[in-house]
Structure formats: C-alpha cells, structure tokens
Amino acid sequence: MTEKGKNQPDLTKTSRRSFFTKLWIFLGFIALIEFIGVVTAYLLPGRKKEKAGSFGTIIEAGPVEKFPNESVTTFIRGKFYLSRLKDGGFLAVSRKCTHLGCTVPWSDKDKKFVCPCHASAFDIKGEVISPPAPRALDLYHLYIENNIVKVDTGKRIKRGGFRTDQAVYPKQA
Amino acid sequence: MPEQGAILKKRTLFQRIRHSIYPGQLQPVKDREGYRRFFNTLILHFRPRTVPERTLELTLTWGLGGMAVVLVLMLMGTGVLLKFVYEPLPEKAYESILYLQRDVLFGSLIRNIHHWSGKLLLIVVFLHFLRVFFTGAFHPPRQFNWIIGLGLFCTVLFSNFTGYLLPWDQLAFWAVTICSGMLEYIPGVGKWIQNLIMGGPEVGLATLSNFYAIHTAILPGIIILLMPFHFWRIRKARGLVIPRAPEDEVTTRGKFVNTIPNLIMREVVVALVLMAFILVLSTLFDAPLEGKANPGLSPNPTKAPWYFSGIQEMLIHFHPLFSLFIIPVLMVIALLSLPYIDDESSAAGVWFVSLKGRKMAVIAAVTTAVATPIGILADEYVIDLAAWMPGVPHFISNGLIPFMILLVGSFGFYGIIKRKYAATKNESIQALFVLFLVAFLIFTITGIWFRGTGMKLMWP
Numbered sequence: 001m002t003e004k005g006k007n008q009p010d011l012t013k014t015s016r017r018s019f020f021t022k023l024w025i026f027l028g029f030i031a032l033i034e035f036i037g038v039v040t041a042y043l044l045p046g047r048k049k050e051k052a053g054s055f056g057t058i059i060e061a062g063p064v065e066k067f068p069n070e071s072v073t074t075f076i077r078g079k080f081y082l083s084r085l086k087d088g089g090f091l092a093v094s095r096k097c098t099h100l101g102c103t104v105p106w107s108d109k110d111k112k113f114v115c116p117c118h119a120s121a122f123d124i125k126g127e128v129i130s131p132p133a134p135r136a137l138d139l140y141h142l143y144i145e146n147n148i149v150k151v152d153t154g155k156r157i158k159r160g161g162f163r164t165d166q167a168v169y170p171k172q173a
Numbered sequence: 174m175p176e177q178g179a180i181l182k183k184r185t186l187f188q189r190i191r192h193s194i195y196p197g198q199l200q201p202v203k204d205r206e207g208y209r210r211f212f213n214t215l216i217l218h219f220r221p222r223t224v225p226e227r228t229l230e231l232t233l234t235w236g237l238g239g240m241a242v243v244l245v246l247m248l249m250g251t252g253v254l255l256k257f258v259y260e261p262l263p264e265k266a267y268e269s270i271l272y273l274q275r276d277v278l279f280g281s282l283i284r285n286i287h288h289w290s291g292k293l294l295l296i297v298v299f300l301h302f303l304r305v306f307f308t309g310a311f312h313p314p315r316q317f318n319w320i321i322g323l324g325l326f327c328t329v330l331f332s333n334f335t336g337y338l339l340p341w342d343q344l345a346f347w348a349v350t351i352c353s354g355m356l357e358y359i360p361g362v363g364k365w366i367q368n369l370i371m372g373g374p375e376v377g378l379a380t381l382s383n384f385y386a387i388h389t390a391i392l393p394g395i396i397i398l399l400m401p402f403h404f405w406r407i408r409k410a411r412g413l414v415i416p417r418a419p420e421d422e423v424t425t426r427g428k429f430v431n432t433i434p435n436l437i438m439r440e441v442v443v444a445l446v447l448m449a450f451i452l453v454l455s456t457l458f459d460a461p462l463e464g465k466a467n468p469g470l471s472p473n474p475t476k477a478p479w480y481f482s483g484i485q486e487m488l489i490h491f492h493p494l495f496s497l498f499i500i501p502v503l504m505v506i507a508l509l510s511l512p513y514i515d516d517e518s519s520a521a522g523v524w525f526v527s528l529k530g531r532k533m534a535v536i537a538a539v540t541t542a543v544a545t546p547i548g549i550l551a552d553e554y555v556i557d558l559a560a561w562m563p564g565v566p567h568f569i570s571n572g573l574i575p576f577m578i579l580l581v582g583s584f585g586f587y588g589i590i591k592r593k594y595a596a597t598k599n600e601s602i603q604a605l606f607v608l609f610l611v612a613f614l615i616f617t618i619t620g621i622w623f624r625g626t627g628m629k630l631m632w633p
Contacts, residue, residue: 132489
C-alpha cells in the first residue's frame with residue numbers, strides 16, 4: 001500500500017504496474033476463496049435433512065402389551081430394534097454397529113446382538129459385551145402415548161453405556 | 174514470400190488439406206522409411222533421444238512403470254465404454270450391470286477387462302513402489318518423484334475403492350459401509366469427512382453419486398495430471414537410476430543408446446504381453462457380482478476390499494483410533510520423509526543397498542514372518558487385554574498398550590540390528606521397512622484368506 005500513500009506525480013511507471021499486479025493477485029485469491037466456498041457449499045450434504053419430529057420419522061411400534069418382557073422386535077422400516085427389558089422398560093436400539101456401521105442382527109438363542117463384520121457383541125440393552133465396538137448401540141427417542149409405543153427415528157441418541165434413565169416405562173394403570 | 178504462395182496455388186485441394194494437417198514435409202510420405210521417420214519424430218516428442226544402456230536391463234525395472242501406463246490407458250478406454258451403460262442410481266445400478274452382462278454384446282468382456290486391469294494396476298503400482306524403494310531410486314535427484322509416486326499410488330488405491338461400490342451388490346455395499354465407518358475414527362474432522370464423502374449418515378443415493386463422480390472424473394483427472402509430472406521428473410533426473418552391483422563404485426552413466434528402437438521395442442513387447450494376458454484373464458474369469466445390495470442384511474463375514482483387509486485385520490487387534498488413524502498416519506509420514514533423510518552412503522542403484530543390507534533385510538523378513546503369525550494367534554486365543562484390565566478404557570487396554578508393545582518391539586529391533594551389524598542409516602531403515610512390509614503383507618493375507626464367519630480365524 002506504499003504506492004497509494006505517495007503523491008500522484010511520484011508514481012513511477014514500474015510502481016504503478018507492480019501495484020496493479022498485486023491487485024490482480026489479491027483479486028485472484030478472493031476469487032479462489034469464493035470458488036472453494038461455493039464448491040464446498042454445493043457438495044455439503046444435508047439440505048433436505050429430515051428434521052426430528054417432522055412427518056415420516058415417527059414410527060408407531062404398537063401397544064405395550066404386544067411386547068413381552070425380555071424380547072427384541074425388529075423394525076425394518078425404522079432401522080431399529082425395540083428391546084423390552086426384564087423389568088418392562090423399553091429401548092429403541094439402532095441396528096447400526098458402533099464399530100463400523102454394519103447391521104447387527106439379534107440372536108434370540110444367545111440373547112445378544114452379534115455383529116457379523118468384526119464380531120462385536122451387545123446385550124439386550126445395547127451395551128458392549130465384547131469389543132472391538134467402542135460404545136453401546138445408539139438409541140432412538142422413544143415415548144409411550146396412550147399405551148402405544150412410538151419411536152422418533154429422527155432423534156438419534158449417542159451414549160457411552162446404559163443408564164437406567166434411558167429406558168422408558170409404561171405408566172402403571 | 175511470393176514464391177511459396179505460387180507453389181501453394183499449384184497444389185490440388187487434397188494436397189492443400191494434407192499440407193494444413195502436416196505441413197512439415199513438402200514431399201509426400203512415400204515409403205516405409207518415410208513413415209518410420211514420421212512416427213519416430215512423434216515418439217521423440219515424448220521420449221529422450223538416447224537412454225543409458227544399463228537402465229534397459231529388465232532386472233532394474235521389471236517393466237512395471239510401463240505396465241502401469243498400459244493399464245491406466247486400458248482402464249480409461251473400458252471405463253468410458255462402461256459409462257454408456259452404467260446408471261449410478263441405487264435402484265438401477267445393479268440392474269444396469271446385469272443388463273450389461275446379459276444383453277450387451279461384449280458387455281461382460283469390457284467389464285472383466287476393467288475389473289482385472291484395475292486389480293492388476295494396484296498390484297503393479299505396489300510392486301513398482303517396492304522396486305523403487307529397494308533400488309534406492311528415491312535418493313537425490315529423485316526425491317520429489319517419490320512423493321509424486323506416492324500420490325499416484327493413493328489415487329490408484331482410491332480409484333479402486335470408489336469403483337468397488339459401483340456394482341451395488343452385497344459385496345460392494347458392505348465393504349464400502351465398513352470402510353466409510355472407518356473414517357469416523359479420525360479425531361476432529363472424521364465425522365465431517367465421512368458426511369462429505371457419503372453425503373449422509375448411511376451408504377445410499379448420495380454416496381453412489383459421489384463415488385461415481387469421484388471415480389469417473391476427479392481421480393482420472395488427477396491421474397492425468399500427475400502422470401506427466403512423474404515422467405517429467407524422470408527426464409529431469411536424466412533417466413532412471415543406473416543399476417550397479419553392490420561392490421561397484423558409483424560409476425559414470427556409461428554408454429548411451431538410441432531410444433528407438435532399444436527402449437521402445439522393449440516397451441511395446443511388455444505392453445503387448447500384458448494386454449494379451451489381460452484379455453485371456455478376462456475371457457476365462459468373470460468379475461464377481463453378488464446379489465443386489467440389501468442395507469438390512471450384513472453378510473457374515475463382511476470384509477473390506479482385499480487391499481484394505483490388512484487394515485481390517487489391524488482393527489481386530491488394535492483400538493480403531495490406532496489401527497485407522499495413528500498407525501496409518503505414522504506410516505504415511507515415514508514414507509513421505511524417507512527421501513529427505515540424510516545419509517552419508519550413496520545407495521542409489523544397488524538392489525537392497527549393499528550385501529550387508531540384503532542380509533539384514535532377510536533377517537527382518539524372517540523375524541516378522543515368525544513374530545506376526547504368533548502375535549495374531551496369541552491375540553486371538555490367549556491375550557484379551559480388555560478383559561484382563563476391567564475398568565480401564567478400551568482406548569488404553571486395546572489401543573495404547575499393544576501400540577506401545579509394537580513400537581518398542583520395532584525400534585528395539587532397529588537398534589539391535591543397527592548396532593549388531595554396524596550398519597549405515599540406509600541399511601537399517603531398509604530393515605525396518607521390511608519389518609513393517611512383511612507384517613502388513615501377513616495381516617493382509619490373514620484378512621483375505623484366514624478369516625471366516627464372525628471374523629474368526631480359520632483354515633482357508
């Protein structure tokens with residue numbers, strides 16, 4: 001910016017030229033940053049993200065009585081398992097292994113989820129029984145309305161392990 | 174120049190058109206000699222006029238660089254053909270492959286050539302990388318070409334990986350699912366990168382469009398840019414590294430011979446043999462295609478693509494942060510800094526640095542070839558650090574502790590072998606490289622052939 005501070009007559013031909021060169025380089029950088037910004041914004045996913053609670057993400061699992069204690073029911077459309085614990089609490093457990101994202105099937109015989117990819121195992125609460133999975137299976141927001149179990153698949157809850165307040169219990173009539 | 178104008182006017186229209194295409198020669202190319210001269214001058218625009226005679230030895234290059242070029246060209250040719258039939262949509266991709274194989278004339282053949290060339294390219298560039306390493310061809314003035322070469326290697330690796338998803342069968346879908354899952358473990362930016370590449374939380378429509386664009390436009394573009402850069406650096410280094418026996422002094426560059434026909438004939442032979450090999454392979458063996466992708470059913474076992482199965486095998490033994498991030502990043506840093514490590518001795522051109530270097534490399538290879546399988550077996554059946562240390566986070570019990578054992582083991586080996594043989598830096602670094610190389614190969618082989626249902630060890 002030294003060129004700018006000088007008086008008009010002092011500007012020699014070369015300094016004016018070098019000022020314009022610098023200006024061009026500066027503008028070029030601005031253009032480059034704009035270009036990168038536009039491309040990044042263009043490529044970033046999630047414009048049409050399904051918002052939690054919006055239409056289509058809530059799945060009605062069914063009436064409370066339908067699910068016996070200590071059972072796991074598969075919901076293919078919602079990509080989750082509905083676990084009912086020994087004490088009658090409900091959990092909506094994601095079917096996606098926390099290790100690398102494989103779909104974990106429930107084995108009724110062994111009473112656990114076993115990942116076919118790297119043999120991680122989870123119990124009915126989604127807690128890790130054997131690694132390499134680093135944390136418990138994710139949960140989905142679950143609530144009981146008029147004795148009907150409902151799951152909001154737009155609200156995924158990450159967790160380290162199982163805490164008793166994660167399970168949802170039906171109101172005792 | 175009025176005279177030339179007069180000459181031009183006397184020509185027929187045909188001659189004038191021909192002259193506008195190829196003005197170099199006023200005399201029409203009449204004979205074989207003329208055509209030869211024409212094509213020779215064309216070739217000499219890309220290649221030097223003469224090359225050192227000793228670099229023509231097959232035992233220096235094994236023709237691997239030339240093979241890579243041929244395979245890249247074949248992949249681009251068949252890739253363009255496949256683009257005419259393939260539809261990058263989850264509902265259509267698999268069906269378009271079936272259509273290609275059933276109803277398009279030579280459809281299977283084109284897909285097979287693309288498939289086998291892709292696989293072979295990865296193997297060829299890997300062997301090329303080993304060749305350059307073991308002949309010390311990364312020393313000055315070839316330092317930066319080593320870096321470009323690593324860039325090309327990564328590009329080929331990711332071309333293979335992005336191409337893996339496109340058939341949209343069970344194999345592809347789950348291999349890509351677990352590999353994308355791996356990205357999540359990069360601290361800080363991992364989740365963001367994963368989201369950007371996959372275009373959402375799960376492998377789906379956005380993932381397929383992304384992979385298709387990356388596979389068919391971005392990566393070929395990078396290859397097209399990097400390849401000439403790689404070749405130009407060879408020219409600037411005044412040709413390939415001159416091979417010599419360990420006892421030889423660093424000699425002069427020796428005799429030079431004409432590129433045509435000495436180098437060109439050898440390259441043409443390699444190219445033709447390779448193309449014949451690919452054609453036979455593609456006629457005899459079909460590229461695999463399993464059932465259509467089903468996001469609800471992970472096959473058991475789900476394996477990463479074969480070239481990542483070494484990393485997948487590491488995942489069984491180490492906490493993901495170490496097997497997917499810390500160890501690979503350290504390896505990449507080591508490879509990138511390799512040509513910039515100073516050493517007094519000049520090892521360029523000698524296979525395995527020196528006679529001592531050869532001996533040390535064999536010792537390193539045998540050491541890991543014994544230690545790695547024992548380690549894998551022990552970890553599978555005996556050691557269970559996570560269970561032995563209840564209450565300690567997995568990050569430490571399954572990650573930090575085995576990693577420290579690995580680190581102490583390898584650097585202990587480095588120190589011992591360096592002192593025992595009073596070796597130079599080049600020789601010791603090579604021994605360390607062999608140590609990791611053989612371990613990685615054994616991990617890869619175990620991952621491909623020795624892992625069955627539930628990723629348990631089994632006999633193939």
